[in-house]
Amino acid sequence: MAILPPGIDSARFATALEALERVVGAGWVLSSDEDLKPYRDHYSPVPLAEDELLPSAAVAPSAVDQVQAIVRIANEYKLPLYPISTGKNFAYGGPSPNLRGSVVVDLKRMDRILEVNADRNFALVEPGVSYFDLYRHIQERGLKVWIDCPDPGWGSPVGNTLDRGIGYTMGFYRDHAAAQYGVEVVLANGEVMRTGMGALPNGRAWQEYKYGFGPDPSGLFAQGNYGIVTKMGLRLMPQPAHWRTGLVTVPKRRDLAPLINTVNYLNDLSMIGDPWYGSPLRPLLTDPSFRAAATRRGGGDADQLDRYAEAAGLHSWQVELQFYGSERTTLANWEYAKELMMERIPGARLFDGESLKVPLSREQIEQTTGPYATSMRRNITQGVPSLGIWKNLGRTEALPDTWAQGHIGLFAVLPRSADAVFEAQHVFADTMGELGLQSGITALSTPVMWYQFAFLFSAGFSTGGGNASNTPEGRAKVRDGLNALLVKAAEHGWGEYRAAPYFQDSVAAQYSFNDHALRRFNETIKDAVDPNGILAPGRGGIWPSHLRRTRR
Amino acid sequence: MRLARPSALIALVAGWAALGQDADQIDRGKKVFEHYCAPCHGAGRGDDGAPMLPGTHALYLKYRGQISGLLEERADLPVELIKAVVRSGVASMPPFRKTEVTDEDLEAVAAYLKSSAARNPR
Numbered sequence: 001m002a003i004l005p006p007g008i009d010s011a012r013f014a015t016a017l018e019a020l021e022r023v024v025g026a027g028w029v030l031s032s033d034e035d036l037k038p039y040r041d042h043y044s045p046v047p048l049a050e051d052e053l054l055p056s057a058a059v060a061p062s063a064v065d066q067v068q069a070i071v072r073i074a075n076e077y078k079l080p081l082y083p084i085s086t087g088k089n090f091a092y093g094g095p096s097p098n099l100r101g102s103v104v105v106d107l108k109r110m111d112r113i114l115e116v117n118a119d120r121n122f123a124l125v126e127p128g129v130s131y132f133d134l135y136r137h138i139q140e141r142g143l144k145v146w147i148d149c150p151d152p153g154w155g156s157p158v159g160n161t162l163d164r165g166i167g168y169t170m171g172f173y174r175d176h177a178a179a180q181y182g183v184e185v186v187l188a189n190g191e192v193m194r195t196g197m198g199a200l201p202n203g204r205a206w207q208e209y210k211y212g213f214g215p216d217p218s219g220l221f222a223q224g225n226y227g228i229v230t231k232m233g234l235r236l237m238p239q240p241a242h243w244r245t246g247l248v249t250v251p252k253r254r255d256l257a258p259l260i261n262t263v264n265y266l267n268d269l270s271m272i273g274d275p276w277y278g279s280p281l282r283p284l285l286t287d288p289s290f291r292a293a294a295t296r297r298g299g300g301d302a303d304q305l306d307r308y309a310e311a312a313g314l315h316s317w318q319v320e321l322q323f324y325g326s327e328r329t330t331l332a333n334w335e336y337a338k339e340l341m342m343e344r345i346p347g348a349r350l351f352d353g354e355s356l357k358v359p360l361s362r363e364q365i366e367q368t369t370g371p372y373a374t375s376m377r378r379n380i381t382q383g384v385p386s387l388g389i390w391k392n393l394g395r396t397e398a399l400p401d402t403w404a405q406g407h408i409g410l411f412a413v414l415p416r417s418a419d420a421v422f423e424a425q426h427v428f429a430d431t432m433g434e435l436g437l438q439s440g441i442t443a444l445s446t447p448v449m450w451y452q453f454a455f456l457f458s459a460g461f462s463t464g465g466g467n468a469s470n471t472p473e474g475r476a477k478v479r480d481g482l483n484a485l486l487v488k489a490a491e492h493g494w495g496e497y498r499a500a501p502y503f504q505d506s507v508a509a510q511y512s513f514n515d516h517a518l519r520r521f522n523e524t525i526k527d528a529v530d531p532n533g534i535l536a537p538g539r540g541g542i543w544p545s546h547l548r549r550t551r552r
Numbered sequence: 553m554r555l556a557r558p559s560a561l562i563a564l565v566a567g568w569a570a571l572g573q574d575a576d577q578i579d580r581g582k583k584v585f586e587h588y589c590a591p592c593h594g595a596g597r598g599d600d601g602a603p604m605l606p607g608t609h610a611l612y613l614k615y616r617g618q619i620s621g622l623l624e625e626r627a628d629l630p631v632e633l634i635k636a637v638v639r640s641g642v643a644s645m646p647p648f649r650k651t652e653v654t655d656e657d658l659e660a661v662a663a664y665l666k667s668s669a670a671r672n673p674r
Contacts, residue, residue, distance in 0.1 A: 030650065037640050038647035060651045090646055108651035128651075132591070153591065368601040377600050387591040388599025390606035393644035395613040406644060 002033055003056045005080050005101040006547070013056065016077040020059045020103075023069040028109070031057040039087070039104055041096035043406030045479035045502055047472055053096045053501055055082065058104040064184070064192060064230045070105060071228065072190045074534040081105050082536050083228045085127035085159025088152065091409035092163060093500040098538030099547065105228060114231065115207075118143040122181060122207035123234045127158040131385040145236040146383035148173040153385020158232045162222050164498055168274045168380040169237055170324060171267060171452030178452070179235040181210040183218045185227035188530035193227070207233035223498070224522070225536035226529050237324075237383070243360070244323040244330035245353030246337065247372050249280060249315035250345050253302040256317050257418035258344045263319055264416050265340070267449065271333045276320040276376050277446035281309055285442065293443070297433070299426035300443025315349065317446075320376050327355070358382070410482055410503075411456040412494040414447060421447055423492065424457045431488045432459070437481045456497060459485055479503075486510055501538065505552040508541020523548070574663065581664025584657045585624075588648065593623045607645065627669035631662035 004013050021029040030036060039055050046052050061067050074081050082102040087095030095104060111128035116138055123145075125134060131149040134157060138145060148167035150160055160176055167174040182196040195218040196210040197203040210216060210233075220226050250259050266272045284290040290308050294300055309316050321337055323330035338350045351372050356364060365378045379386040393404050412428075414420040425445050432439035447455035459482075483506050486496065490510035499507045511518055522542045526533070533544020543551055586594075592607035604612060604621065612621030620626055635658050641647035653661075 028651075034639065035650060038649040040647070042641045042646035058649075058651075086652075087649065088646075094646060095649070106649065106651045108649065132587070366597050379599055386599055387606060388602060390592060390644065391598050391602045391609065394606060394610040395643075397613070400613045400616075404644065 003054055003101050005056050005078075005103065006099070006550075007078065012077065016073060016079055017057055019073045019077075020057075020070060023066050023073070024059055024061050028060040028062075029057060030060070030106075039095045039106075041090075041094045041500065041502075043090055043094070043408060044096065045408055045475050045482075045500070047475060049472065049476075051100065053093070053098065053100050055095075055097055055104045056101045058106045060106040060109050062109040064110075064186065067105070067107075067110075067186045067228055067230055068190045068192065071186055071188060071534070074103070075188070075190070075532050078532055079103050079534060080537050081228075081534055082539075083107060083127075085156035085162070086130050086154065087159075088130075088155040089159060089163055089165070090152070091407045091500070092498060093502070096501060098501040098504060098536060099550070102537070107228075107230075110230065113137050116141070116143055116145065116236070117207070118145045118236075118238075120208060121145055121236045121238050123147075123157075123236055124182075124207060124231060125157055125234065126231060127156055127229060129158070130154050130156055131160075135383075135385050144239040146173075146239050147234075147385070148176070148179070148237060148383060149380060149385045150176075151377075151380060151389035152387055154387065157234055158229060161232060161234070162229060164222055166450035167383075168377070168450070169383060170273050171270065173235065173237045174274055174450055175452050176234075177219065177222050180218060180222075180232060181208065181235050182206045182233035183221060183229050184231035185221055185229050187227045188532070188535050192230070194231075198233075207235070220525070223540040225539040225542055226525065227535065240324040240326075240358050242323075242325060242327045242330050242356070243358050243382070244327075244334055244355045245370075245374070245376065246321045246323075246334045247318060247351040247353055247374075248321065248337070248341050249318040249349045249351075250341075251306075251309065251315045251347040253300065253305050253309075253316045254418075255345050255348075256421065259317055259319060259341075259348075260416060260418050260421075262337075262340050262344055263321070263449075266321070266333075266337055267452070271323070271336070273322040273324050273381070275322075275449055277448075278318050278320070278375055279316060279444035279446060280314045280318055281305070281312070281316060281444055284308060284312060284314070285444070291442075295429060295442050297426070297430055299422055305443060315347075320353070320374060322376065322381060324358075327357075330355070408478060408482065408500060408503075409498065410459045410485065411448075411497055412459060412489045413451075413497050414455040414457050414494055416449070416453070416455050420455065421445075421457070424494065427488060427492055428457070428459045428485065431485055432481065435481045435484055437478070451497075457494075459489075502552075504538065504541050577660045577663045578667045579664075580657070581660030581662070582668075584653060584661050585664055588653055589623065589661070592645070595622055595624070610643065623665055624668040625672050626665060629662065629665050631659050634658050634662050634665075 017029050039058055044052055059070055080099050080102040082097030083105040084095045085107050107127040109128055110126040112126045113129055114124040116123045131153040134147050148169045150165050150167055161180045164177045173179050182198045184194045186192055196212040198206040199212050221229050263275050293304050323333045341348045354370055360382055414424055425443055429439050429441040447457045450456055486506050495510050496507045508519055526542050527545050533546055537544050537547050592605055594605055598605045608621045638648050
C-alpha cells in the first residue's frame with residue numbers, strides 16, 4: 001500500500017480493503033507492490049515519475065452483485081474506483097487509472113459469453129471476455145458470424161467499445177461504439193440499469209433495438225464515468241460467402257481529391273469494406289532530394305511532386321478496396337468501382353486483386369503473394385484476432401538493439417477530403433519539426449478510414465528509437481510534444497478521437513465550444529449521478545466537483 | 553506368487569498419483585500457454601509476411617540464434633523467471649495480472665515448457 005487514494009489515511013484504507021475482500025473473497029483484493037506491478041501502464045509517458053498514474057489497489061469481482069457491493073463500499077469510504085475490462089488498451093493507458101491512487105475494479109473474472117445468435121447476428125458478453133475468447137467460442141460452435149476486431153486480439157469487446165475502438169471490416173461494424181446494442185450498467189449508487197429494450201422487463205429484442213423509448217444513455221458510458229458496464233450487446237457481421245480485393249492508382253497529387261470522393265461514395269453506399277490508402281511514391285523517400293520535396297515546410301508542392309512521380313514512372317496515390325458478399329455481388333461492386341474511377345479520374349489504373357471463398361484457410365491468410373504488393377493486413381480483414389501487430393514494436397531486423405518499447409496512440413479526426421489530408425500532412429510534420437520530434441509524416445502520409453464517416457490521421461509515437469530511446473526523459477519529451485500537437489491540431493479544427501488517461505484532460509480541453517459547454521454539461525451529469533465522485537474520476541476529462549482542481 | 557508388500561504398493565500408487573498430477577499440471581500449462589502465450593510466442597509465421605510471431609522473433613533476434621526463440625524449446629526457464637517476466641513485463645511485452653493468469657497457472661506453464669523442451673530438444 002505504498003500509494004493511497006487521495007484524502008484517505010492508511011488505517012481507513014486498510015479497513016476499506018477488508019470490506020472489499022469480504023465481497024470478492026480472499027486473494028481477489030490486490031494491494032502489494034508486487035501484485036500491482038501489472039496494473040501500470042507499460043507504455044506510460046511518465047514511467048516511475050511522481051505523477052505516474054498508479055493504482056492503490058485492485059479488486060476483482062466475479063459477478064454483478066459483487067460490483068454493486070464494491071460501489072456501495074466505495075461510497076462509504078469515498079474510494080475512487082477505476083473499472084477495466086481486460087486492461088489491454090495499450091497505447092491508450094492499459095489498466096492504469098486517470099487518478100493516481102484509484103482502486104482498479106478488474107472485471108477480467110467476469111468472462112461469460114452469454115449469447116451468440118447467428119440467426120439474428122448478435123452477441124451478449126461480459127467485460128472480461130476477450131476478442132480471442134469470442135472468436136474461439138464462435139469457431140468451436142461453427143457459427144456463421146464474424147467479430148470485428150482491433151489489431152491486438154487480447155482486448156475486450158466491451159472495453160474496446162467503451163473506448164470507441166475500431167476494426168477493419170464493413171463500416172457499421174468497424175465503428176465499435178455504433179455496433180454496441182444495449183448495455184447493463186452498475187450505477188454509482190449501486191443500482192443495476194439496462195438500456196434500450198433491456199429496460200423492458202423480459203424484453204425480447206435487447207440486441208436488436210438499442211434505443212427503447214426516450215433518451216438512450218448507453219453512449220454516455222463510452223469514454224465516460226457514469227457507471228460500470230457489466231454486460232454489452234454487440235452486433236455481429238454475418239459471415240460473407242466471398243471476399244474480393246482490388247487496387248486503384250491515380251497519377252497526380254491532386255487526383256487524391258476525386259479518389260477520396262469516389263471511395264466516400266462507395267463506402268457510404270456500403271459497397272466496400274475498410275479502404276486502405278497509400279502512396280506508390282514511398283520508395284522514393286530514400287532519395288534525399290525527393291525526401292526534401294516530400295517534407296518541405298508548408299507542404300508538398302503538387303507540380304514538383306508530380307514531376308518526380310512522372311520521372312519515376314509511378315502514380316501518386318493508391319487505395320486498396322475490399323468487398324464482402326457473394327462472388328457475384330463482390331464482382332459487380334468492384335466492376336462498378338472501376339467504372340466510377342475511370343470516369344472520374346483520367347489515367348487511373350485498376351488492378352484485380354484476390355477473389356476468395358470465405359472463410360479463408362490458414363494458408364490463404366498467411367499468403368503474402370498476390371496480383372500486387374498489398375499493405376492490407378489479412379487476419380483483421382477476416383475478423384480473425386491476432387497479436388501479430390506487435391511486430392511493429394520490439395526488436396526488429398533493422399533495430400535489433402535500439403527497438404521501440406512502446407507506443408502512444410494519437411489520431412486526429414479529419415474530414416474525408418484531400419484538402420484536409422494535405423493540410424494535416426504539413427501541419428503535423430512542421431509542428432513536430434519545431435518541437436524537435438522525429439516525425440514519419442511526409443507529403444505522402446495518408447489517413448485511415450476506421451470510422452465509417454471520418455478520417456483519422458496518425459500523429460502517434462513509438463516510445464523508443466529516435467524519439468525517446470526508451471528513457472524517462474525521452475518519454476517526457478514525447479509527452480510534452482503530444483500535448484503541443486493537440487493544441488495545434490485544435491487550431492486547425494481537428495480533435496483526437498481517443499487518448500491515454502495522461503492526455504485525456506488535454507484532449508477534452510480542446511473541445512471547448514462556448515466556454516466548454518460540453519464539459520460543463522458532462523460534469524453536471526457527473527455531479528448528479530455520482531455525487532461522491534467515486535467512478536473513474538477524470539475519465540474522458542470529466543472530474544467530480546471535489547477533484548476538479550486536479551485537472552491536468 | 554508373492555504379493556507386494558503394502559508399503560511398496562503405497563509407494564507405487566503414490567508414484568502413479570504424482571505422475572497423474574504432473575500430467576494434469578502439464579496439460580493445464582499447455583492450455584494456459586496456448587491461450588495467453590502462443591499468440592505471440594508460438595511457432596509458425598507472423599502476420600502478413602513476418603517470418604515468426606512477434607515474441608518468438610524478438611527472442612530470436614535477442615539471442616541471434618544461440619538460444620531458441622521458441623519458448624517451447626527452452627529448458628532453461630525456471631518458474632521464478634517466468635513469474636518475474638510475466639508480472640513485470642519486459643521490453644514491449646506488457647505484464648499480465650493475476651486475474652488473467654494465476655501463480656498456479658504460471659507454475660503449470662513452467663512444467664509444460666520443461667516437458668515440451670524435453671520433447672523438442674534443439
